[in-house]
Amino acid sequence: MDEAIDAFIDERFGPPSNDLHVEINTIMRHSAQAIAALLAQDPTALDSVEWRALEWAFAEAFNGLGFTTRLTPPSNDGGKDLILGCEVSAGVRTYVVEIKHWVCGKKVGPDVVEKLLRVVVRGGREGGLILATSGFSPTATEALISLESRGLYGASREGVFTLCRLYASGGGGLLTPQDIWAELTNQASRDA
Numbered sequence: 001m002d003e004a005i006d007a008f009i010d011e012r013f014g015p016p017s018n019d020l021h022v023e024i025n026t027i028m029r030h031s032a033q034a035i036a037a038l039l040a041q042d043p044t045a046l047d048s049v050e051w052r053a054l055e056w057a058f059a060e061a062f063n064g065l066g067f068t069t070r071l072t073p074p075s076n077d078g079g080k081d082l083i084l085g086c087e088v089s090a091g092v093r094t095y096v097v098e099i100k101h102w103v104c105g106k107k108v109g110p111d112v113v114e115k116l117l118r119v120v121v122r123g124g125r126e127g128g129l130i131l132a133t134s135g136f137s138p139t140a141t142e143a144l145i146s147l148e149s150r151g152l153y154g155a156s157r158e159g160v161f162t163l164c165r166l167y168a169s170g171g172g173g174l175l176t177p178q179d180i181w182a183e184l185t186n187q188a189s190r191d192a
Contacts, residue, residue: 032056033064040168043161046133051101055081058099058131061167066177079119080128086177093126095181100132108132108154113143117152127151127181129188131160144188153188162187 035057038045049057052074059082063069068085072078080096087093098116100108108130120128128151130136135156136144144154155162163184171180 028056029060032060036061036064036164037168039161040164043157046157046160047103049101051099054101054133055099058082058097058163061163062097064167065171065175065180067180079115080123084177084181086181088178093178094123096120096123096125096128098128098130100130100134102132102134105134107135107137108140109137110139110143113140113147113152113154117147117150120150120152125151127153127185129184130154131163132156133160148185153185155184155188159184159187 032053035045035049035053039049039057046054055071055074059069059071062082062084066086070083072081072083079098081099082097084095084097085092096116096119098112098119100112112130112132116128116130119125130144130153132154133156136154140154144152166175166180166183175183
């Protein structure tokens with residue numbers, strides 16, 4: 001039965017085109033690159049960006065900074081929005097990034113921090129970063145400070161803009177992904 005349906009659809013509309021998928025993906029990537037560049041120039045644009053578009057923009061920014069980047073599905077992502085990888089002399093290091101873009105002003109609580117810690121530990125990742133555009137509650141900030149030694153960091157708006165500025169400037173030219181990660185987590189330590 002499925003073959004008959006597929007044959008009917010192919011006859012009526014033509015076979016599915018991979019070219020269309022590639023074209024749509026290219027458009028999405030260009031849009032994400034433009035959003036990241038815009039945020040580097042005009043931070044006030046952040047509140048006008050829809051949450052999934054922001055995830056795409058951050059994925060493109062990390063990718064443009066030399067990380068291998070995987071954007072997870074929009075729901076049921078297991079507590080991580082991006083999975084980053086970078087090569088170092090000892091192999092590949094992996095990190096996870098959780099993005100919380102709540103324009104209503106809600107602050108990230110300790111439950112999000114705890115969930116990301118579990119994701120980092122269970123996944124055997126080197127670290128994790130929460131990018132929270134509306135900041136962190138005091139208890140979440142305390143939790144993040146206590147977990148920095150385990151490689152868990154949180155950055156609010158300034159960390160978001162640091163990421164976008166590094167991307168827009170080409171990463172400063174000679175910075176490796178490991179240098180970029182260090183810069184972002186140092187910013188996160190000051191920012192959370």
